[in-house]
Amino acid sequence: MSENVNVPKNRLPNLAAPTPQNTPLTGSGMPSHALLSQPNVPTVEENDEEDDDEDDDGKAILDPRLAPQLMQMVQGRLATLVGQSSGYIENLPYKVRRRVEGLKGIQVEHTELQAKYHQEMLELEKKYNTLSEPLYKRRLAIIEGEAEPTDKEVESGVESSKKEEDEDIFDEEESKKKGEGDDVKGIPEFWLTALRNHVGISELITDRDEAALHHLTDITLSYLTSPAPGYKLSFHFSPNEFFTNAVLDKTYHYKEEVSYLGDWLYDHAEGTVIDWKEDKDLTKAVEIKKQRNKNTNRTRLIRKIIPAESFFNYFSPPVPPTEDQLEDDDVDQEEIEDIEERLELDYQIGEDIKDRIIPRAIDYFTGRALKYDGLDELDEDEDEEFDEEEEGFDDEDDDDLPATRQAPKDGTTKPEECTQQ
Amino acid sequence: MSENVNVPKNRLPNLAAPTPQNTPLTGSGMPSHALLSQPNVPTVEENDEEDDDEDDDGKAILDPRLAPQLMQMVQGRLATLVGQSSGYIENLPYKVRRRVEGLKGIQVEHTELQAKYHQEMLELEKKYNTLSEPLYKRRLAIIEGEAEPTDKEVESGVESSKKEEDEDIFDEEESKKKGEGDDVKGIPEFWLTALRNHVGISELITDRDEAALHHLTDITLSYLTSPAPGYKLSFHFSPNEFFTNAVLDKTYHYKEEVSYLGDWLYDHAEGTVIDWKEDKDLTKAVEIKKQRNKNTNRTRLIRKIIPAESFFNYFSPPVPPTEDQLEDDDVDQEEIEDIEERLELDYQIGEDIKDRIIPRAIDYFTGRALKYDGLDELDEDEDEEFDEEEEGFDDEDDDDLPATRQAPKDGTTKPEECTQQ
Incomplete structure (x- = not known):
């Protein structure tokens, strides 16, 4: 088994991407890039010739029973994408919200x-x-x-x-071989x-x-x-x-x-x-x-x-x-x-x-x-x-x-x- | 059986529509609109209530054996549509062709x-x-x-x-109920x-x-x-x-x-x-x-x-x-x-x-x-x-x-x- 420290973009978690409705004002949790500097992993240079025996089946398969939750995530994402409010702007503190309104005013200009x-x-x-x-x-x-x-x-x-x-x-x-065309107006x-x-x-x-x-x-x-x-x-x-x-x-x-x-x-x-x-x-x-x-x-x-x-x-x-x-x-x-x-x-x-x-x-x-x-x-x-026409020849x-x-x-x-x- | 004098646009004949390559300089054959003034057809006013028994199955079904010819027509149409020459411009009489070249020159301006x-x-x-x-x-x-x-x-x-x-x-x-936000810059x-x-x-x-x-x-x-x-x-x-x-x-x-x-x-x-x-x-x-x-x-x-x-x-x-x-x-x-x-x-x-x-x-x-x-x-x-994701949950x-x-x-x-x- 190989351990994969690559952090590919996983589309599903991304469905809860920050939008005006769900972007926290400050980040929370460990940023995923921290994995890059994960300690205690001994490293050697890559040697392609010795790669024959590598075993690389670490792909994560999500449990299909998660489908309802995923459905909710997708629907939540859709709702936010069509600009429906889910409270982010409404819940900004007063001074920040006032700045947002000010920018809307500047946008009118x-x-x-x-x-x-x-x-x-x-x-x-x-x-x-x-x-x-x-x-x-x-x-x-x-x-x-x-x-x-x-x-x-x-x-x-x-x-x-x-x-x-x-x-x-x-x-x-x-061109003259095709006729002079004197009679054509x-x-x-x-x-x-x-x-x-x-x-x-x-x-x-x-x-x-x-x-x-x-x-x-x-x-x-x-x-x-x-x-x-x-x-x-x-x-x-x-x-x-x-x-x-x-x-x-x-x-x-x-x-x-x-x-x-x-x-x-x-x-x-x-x-x-x-x-x-x-x-x-x-x-x-x-x-x-x-x-x-x-x-x-x-x-x-x-x-x-x-x-x-x-x-x-x-x-x-x-x-x-x-x-x-x-x-x-x-x-x-x-x-x-x-x-x-x-x-x-x-x-x-x-x-x-x-x-x-x-x-x-x-x-x-x-x-x-x-x-x-x-x-x-x-x-x-x-x-x-x-x-279309090949089938019936009667499509008008x-x-x-x-x-x-x-x-x-x-x-x-x-x-x-x-x-x- | 009803006789249908309506002349619907039939897509297939239309595939040989006039293009620079096949438009004759003068029309040939009887224009189809002539059917409109076809003589000797007695007419009465339409009466919807007596329409019950009308039998209207006059739709033409083309013989499927015509498919190869139709294929050729379609391909011919495609060829002309992509601007490939099939001789129309080349075969214009000299004076007409010269006018076409003149218009190209005006187009440069x-x-x-x-x-x-x-x-x-x-x-x-x-x-x-x-x-x-x-x-x-x-x-x-x-x-x-x-x-x-x-x-x-x-x-x-x-x-x-x-x-x-x-x-x-x-x-x-x-908004002030959400906090003043004094600490947010x-x-x-x-x-x-x-x-x-x-x-x-x-x-x-x-x-x-x-x-x-x-x-x-x-x-x-x-x-x-x-x-x-x-x-x-x-x-x-x-x-x-x-x-x-x-x-x-x-x-x-x-x-x-x-x-x-x-x-x-x-x-x-x-x-x-x-x-x-x-x-x-x-x-x-x-x-x-x-x-x-x-x-x-x-x-x-x-x-x-x-x-x-x-x-x-x-x-x-x-x-x-x-x-x-x-x-x-x-x-x-x-x-x-x-x-x-x-x-x-x-x-x-x-x-x-x-x-x-x-x-x-x-x-x-x-x-x-x-x-x-x-x-x-x-x-x-x-x-x-x-x-896509519903099926496998692993699409990246x-x-x-x-x-x-x-x-x-x-x-x-x-x-x-x-x-x-």
Whole structure:
């Protein structure tokens, strides 16, 4: 038998780790590190070659009958971890407690500073959107075929492809073998293709939507100022057979007051009401059923308008539950969770369009953006998706839409906090 | 049998969704929405009461023998999703391709703008750290007992507790019943308690570490400027029996060049070499074994120094693999993945100390911070932890350290990108 003086971190005792609720003001008991200087242990240098016969089975196995006590320890730890009071702060002597309250007061000042910080970050975001607008206008002109790129722009683009080690590097002579393309105006289907290359948004676009999204000519960003901040995504369309609107807006409103941490929080989102032309509403489908009358035994056809999956549902965002609904026990909690999940997804898609697709549309068009957009997670989702379908081939649920999870680029808003408040 | 004219989004055909590689320049085939205006279907109004006999089993079940083809479709989709070329961009006619290259060139200008944006965000972060320093100094003075909070600070703190609906609201008379606390200087164990209430860091602190962390008097933040940006966390200690250093620094260096997206990337981290006093190194443990000599059959004791888990290992961060190692097939890929995981955790802990614990130490001390720090995920982790331990009670692995996953507050750095580059 070997004697093991190593003091490994034992997770279970650690469950009663010091927290505001159970940290004693002064240490008690012998600190475990004292074992290190335990006296009377003769020592020699390690000799690996003579180690063959060592017998090392000193691992402690706890008595399973201890389980109830351990359960209590774990539950105690959980209780303290979620910030529930178990008396530590309450039981501090008066002068110490007063200092703690004073620090809370100082923190209020710090939170005000943080709110100003987030306000300045938002101003910075706006400033750089404004600075980017000439580049976005130039991009639009080329996509629309109203301008051709300069040689310098093309050279710079080819350079960036080399730097990024793209597989295919533009070569003028090679390219001309594919045809001159004199009859093609601009870059057809630029925005549809870009959206299709965003993993989360791609899942929203049905085959039926594509014909309408062929007419998407630009997506632009502007900011709200009053009463609360927020941003507006404008989807510009050429005249089409689906709806009469020239622009579909999706507007994200932040709450007027920042969070306790100084962050912006989403309040709600709104979308333009789409003026669908007759029988062209992509968010609706017609279901036709035969129906037999019990008495006459005759059948007839029933035409029923039902909701359909469509990218254009993005303009009818879910309505956040009210405070009353959240507190009302009669309201189905599962339903609220479902709405909150859909809200989070809606906010995430807004952020991705604002922070990724508008600034880097060409990278989504070419697929280069996929190199940078959390591909690890994507792979996982795709694998799971296939596993599910392999069994039955009839799964039409879209619940596992793989929204990208990376940190928002600007950091001014955290959609997940919306559901925590 | 009912005839279903609804056109639900069918996931499998959608696997061949348009991407840069397979989107035709012009649509082909009849768009599926045409079904909506299918002629010759007589319609009547829906009548729910007569719906009893409806027979609705029109769901398509695909032939399982199609599986190999479907597999190919899925794999094709995966290939295009990871941005591998399958000829779409290459096969664009010359003039269209030239426009695409021009947009890439315009994107280079935009990326330069993004780099300036991130530089300005970092300056803003520094500015607000400087603005916070007087508050941090005031906090330190109260924690150290060198100053007492003003009545105004205490009132403001109590107000914030009411606003946050804390369970226990400070009441002077009630508090005095717990004793005056005249003999207690400042707020003992303030920083140890705060660190203990951060879920990820708490897991790093062993029982042995606590005696040393009793001497932690402050954590401060400063920024690097040359040659590349970065930040330094300084852990200040009162004189103690463990080491002679008064300050232990952990320095995070960003790469000089921002990423393709304009973000800062971590280059590496460094920690102060700790001057441990004799037999006090908390990152080492002594293992003593009996050893029997095969020939003489005598036993002797072997003293072996082995690495020990300790918070102080934080000052010996993992060394990132070199480019050569990453490309060398002989280097164990699992080992590299392990290092990269540990690096990501190390960067995450740095960000959490910088962005959460230093700015809001009092909230960690009281546990209020736990209300805001991704508790959902915590609950999950804690549950899993318990499940594991319930079975054997001997699990000492610490691999499931629940690092918090929320977006970094400032958004200037994304640790996860470090491992993608």
